[in-house]
Amino acid sequence: MGVLEKVRTRSPKTAMAEPRAALPLDTILQGDCIAHMRALPTASVDMIFADPPYNLQLGGDLNRPDGSHVDAVTDEWDKFDSFASYDRFTRDWLAEARRILKPDGTIWVIGSYHNIFRVGATIQDLGFWILNDIVWRKANPMPNFRGTRFTNAHETLIWASMGEKSKYTFNYRSMKTLNDELQMRSDWEFPICGGPERLKKDGHKVHPTQKPEALLYRVLLAATHPGDVVLDPFFGTGTTGAVAKRLGRRWIGIEREGVYIDAATQRIAEALPLDESSLRTMQAPKGTPRVAFGTLVENGMVAPGMVLTDAKRRFQAVVRADGSLACGVETGSIHKLGATLQGAPSCNGWTFWHHESEGRLQAIDTLRQTYLLATQP
Amino acid sequence: MGVLEKVRTRSPKTAMAEPRAALPLDTILQGDCIAHMRALPTASVDMIFADPPYNLQLGGDLNRPDGSHVDAVTDEWDKFDSFASYDRFTRDWLAEARRILKPDGTIWVIGSYHNIFRVGATIQDLGFWILNDIVWRKANPMPNFRGTRFTNAHETLIWASMGEKSKYTFNYRSMKTLNDELQMRSDWEFPICGGPERLKKDGHKVHPTQKPEALLYRVLLAATHPGDVVLDPFFGTGTTGAVAKRLGRRWIGIEREGVYIDAATQRIAEALPLDESSLRTMQAPKGTPRVAFGTLVENGMVAPGMVLTDAKRRFQAVVRADGSLACGVETGSIHKLGATLQGAPSCNGWTFWHHESEGRLQAIDTLRQTYLLATQP
DNA sequence: AGGTTATATGAATCCAACA
DNA sequence: GTGTTGGATTCATATAACC
Numbered sequence: 001m002g003v004l005e006k007v008r009t010r011s012p013k014t015a016m017a018e019p020r021a022a023l024p025l026d027t028i029l030q031g032d033c034i035a036h037m038r039a040l041p042t043a044s045v046d047m048i049f050a051d052p053p054y055n056l057q058l059g060g061d062l063n064r065p066d067g068s069h070v071d072a073v074t075d076e077w078d079k080f081d082s083f084a085s086y087d088r089f090t091r092d093w094l095a096e097a098r099r100i101l102k103p104d105g106t107i108w109v110i111g112s113y114h115n116i117f118r119v120g121a122t123i124q125d126l127g128f129w130i131l132n133d134i135v136w137r138k139a140n141p142m143p144n145f146r147g148t149r150f151t152n153a154h155e156t157l158i159w160a161s162m163g164e165k166s167k168y169t170f171n172y173r174s175m176k177t178l179n180d181e182l183q184m185r186s187d188w189e190f191p192i193c194g195g196p197e198r199l200k201k202d203g204h205k206v207h208p209t210q211k212p213e214a215l216l217y218r219v220l221l222a223a224t225h226p227g228d229v230v231l232d233p234f235f236g237t238g239t240t241g242a243v244a245k246r247l248g249r250r251w252i253g254i255e256r257e258g259v260y261i262d263a264a265t266q267r268i269a270e271a272l273p274l275d276e277s278s279l280r281t282m283q284a285p286k287g288t289p290r291v292a293f294g295t296l297v298e299n300g301m302v303a304p305g306m307v308l309t310d311a312k313r314r315f316q317a318v319v320r321a322d323g324s325l326a327c328g329v330e331t332g333s334i335h336k337l338g339a340t341l342q343g344a345p346s347c348n349g350w351t352f353w354h355h356e357s358e359g360r361l362q363a364i365d366t367l368r369q370t371y372l373l374a375t376q377p
Numbered sequence: 378m379g380v381l382e383k384v385r386t387r388s389p390k391t392a393m394a395e396p397r398a399a400l401p402l403d404t405i406l407q408g409d410c411i412a413h414m415r416a417l418p419t420a421s422v423d424m425i426f427a428d429p430p431y432n433l434q435l436g437g438d439l440n441r442p443d444g445s446h447v448d449a450v451t452d453e454w455d456k457f458d459s460f461a462s463y464d465r466f467t468r469d470w471l472a473e474a475r476r477i478l479k480p481d482g483t484i485w486v487i488g489s490y491h492n493i494f495r496v497g498a499t500i501q502d503l504g505f506w507i508l509n510d511i512v513w514r515k516a517n518p519m520p521n522f523r524g525t526r527f528t529n530a531h532e533t534l535i536w537a538s539m540g541e542k543s544k545y546t547f548n549y550r551s552m553k554t555l556n557d558e559l560q561m562r563s564d565w566e567f568p569i570c571g572g573p574e575r576l577k578k579d580g581h582k583v584h585p586t587q588k589p590e591a592l593l594y595r596v597l598l599a600a601t602h603p604g605d606v607v608l609d610p611f612f613g614t615g616t617t618g619a620v621a622k623r624l625g626r627r628w629i630g631i632e633r634e635g636v637y638i639d640a641a642t643q644r645i646a647e648a649l650p651l652d653e654s655s656l657r658t659m660q661a662p663k664g665t666p667r668v669a670f671g672t673l674v675e676n677g678m679v680a681p682g683m684v685l686t687d688a689k690r691r692f693q694a695v696v697r698a699d700g701s702l703a704c705g706v707e708t709g710s711i712h713k714l715g716a717t718l719q720g721a722p723s724c725n726g727w728t729f730w731h732h733e734s735e736g737r738l739q740a741i742d743t744l745r746q747t748y749l750l751a752t753q754p
Numbered sequence: 755a756g757g758t759t760a761t762a763t764g765a766a767t768c769c770a771a772c773a
Numbered sequence: 774g775t776g777t778t779g780g781a782t783t784c785a786t787a788t789a790a791c792c
Contacts, residue, residue: 132526147549222527
């Protein structure tokens with residue numbers, strides 16, 4: 001434990017890009033992630049989101065039952081000689097991450113059973129304090145074609161603070177509102193990244209493991225404030241940067257591959273900060289028959305900034321990023337705010353609130369129905 | 378890796394209970410789990426299920442918002458000085474588990490984010506091969522009363538074989554049936570153990586972390602055959618034993634606390650084994666003997682010269698006397714020719730090839746089924 | 755145009771028996 | 774050991790093709 005004390009001050013020679021004084025905000029740094037991290041100032045970043053190589057150790061080819069070939073992750077960046085070399089790599093970048101984080105900052109790391117146990121143990125060894133492990137349940141995972149194991153249908157995220165006593169950021173109310181007035185749990189369901197969100201070039205996916213924006217949306221909304229600085233040392237095609245821009249957070253990306261950087265640069269340039277973004281279709285999660293209003297926001301069916309009114313247009317409210325509503329100084333979930341404004345003990349926000357659609361008012365419940373129709377069999 | 382070679386033969390003095398030759402089946406061994414494991418024979422057990430202490434680092438007491446006290450896990454057996462001592466303990470019992478397991482046996486370990494990363498890394502370090510990590514989604518988890526984190530709504534199980542090449546047991550069909558004819562995924566939902574299933578004494582729960590029987594039911598059904606021997610080195614109140622008895626598996630439990638042993642003994646005595654017929658139906662239809670296509674020719678069910686086609690009638694082939702097929706200059710087995718004609722890496726000839734029967738096409742697999750019905754008891 | 759059917763694909767540690 | 778052959782094996786979603 002207690003690595004902080006051991007952090008040595010490096011000579012400027014080892015720094016690569018910027019002097020440590022300045023944070024290269026909203027920028028992608030090209031090159032090795034550890035080298036670039038060493039050039040960043042100590043205790044300067046509010047959050048780190050990291051999607052490191054998983055060290056999959058895949059064997060031969062795999063075919064589907066119909067004979068088609070599975071396009072596996074065979075990239076060089078995922079190859080390591082041994083667990084020992086993977087552990088060294090992990091410890092090195094995590095130690096730098098720890099130095100760069102502010103005392104009250106937090107780190108998120110995503111992985112699978114191939115690597116997450118080693119990552120988690122190293123995180124603990126370095127003195128981080130694990131706050132939660134989060135399970136991303138994939139709505140549409142790839143099946144196990146040979147029937148040899150359980151369908152590998154999830155990935156794991158670790159969320160950790162700098163230490164046991166850290167005063168980390170957790171937007172409890174935002175998460176609860178996003179989840180329809182229930183505490184947000186440690187298991188999240190999202191579809192894998194596909195459709196128009198998936199970056200492609202010449203008909204092929206640009207990056208083999210692009211993460212869904214809905215996942216980063218929830219992570220950033222939960223653990224940062226607007227204006228906070230988020231570092232992603234394995235930037236890839238820039239999901240973290242695109243969502244950070246949408247949510248009004250600052251970002252720094254580190255990435256080796258020029259192809260990924262090009263795609264990320266264009267993608268982030270096209271990303272619209274929240275109040276300008278229009279209804280954009282993302283894939284909708286499936287499974288839970290109960291739909292939280294926040295789910296519609298997360299999935300782009302309701303844009304933050306959208307104005308809702310009651311049927312008689314007596315009240316007006318604005319949708320916020322976490323799916324809560326604001327009316328003057330009053331805020332709350334669709335149900336809670338409806339009750340407050342009417343002075344009623346309770347209120348069904350789904351039927352109380354309406355939005356302008358095709359020239360007339362429509363209850364937001366129709367959006368939920370649309371969502372359910374799109375996601376239920 | 379390669380810990381098996383390092384296992385030393387211990388003098389009988391270190392053995393506590395039984396000589397290594399005999400397996401103490403359907404028995405609870407009282408005492409230290411590592412000491413008792415050392416007394417068990419090498420390569421003698423089919424499966425190990427382990428629910429080790431979680432190394433929870435709960436600071437102080439925890440109270441609900443209404444002031445009532447949370448009965449947290451603060452028992453003495455859950456205290457460890459540091460990660461280092463927990464790692465030593467973990468490595469010691471896992472190494473013994475590895476020695477005791479048969480070469481094709483598997484191990485299951487359940488834990489939370491407090492310990493599962495250390496356990497998982499050690500499992501990999503010892504040479505085990507992780508098959509899946511499984512998420513137990515709790516339908517009714519304890520909320521996070523302070524609103525400081527996400528509701529900790531799941532626990533993680535690791536399932537691992539002795540090595541990459543092990544021929545472990547996985548009852549694929551049973552799992553698929555259990556899941557309404559869809560592949561069983563890596564995320565399982567069960568309620569936490571409560572109600573009449575939860576063992577109580579004087580109104581208090583006997584064990585702080587009693588696992589639901591549904592969880593063990595799925596584990597044992599997935600990864601063992603009837604009659605297999607299952608060892609649980611942290612037996613607690615004997616969920617593993619009770620379910621093993623119900624499912625016709627043999628079990629061995631190790632437990633230190635007499636209170637738990639008493640509860641487990643009574644509980645297992647009251648558990649009712651499923652009758653043989655219900656056990657049989659849960660078995661996968663894997664034992665069906667192989668039938669060569671040539672056998673059907675030999676038995677006159679298929680006549681040489683018979684014409685076969687695929688379902689879309691794109692290809693035609695003629696059956697030859699030895700059970701091979703011919704299509705122009707291409708010849709081969711039903712599988713090989715199907716693969717060749719489609720340009721596919723492989724092909725199941727039984728379902729690919731069809732024959733004209735009663736005016737419509739029928740897969741030749743129906744002939745095989747007919748043959749099996751006629752020749753099986 | 756609108757609705758239906760066929761095809762493509764995703765962080766995957768993916769076979770078993772026998773010669 | 775290794776090489777060959779038999780034969781068992783897929784779910785949700787997006788997109789293209791086709792009536």
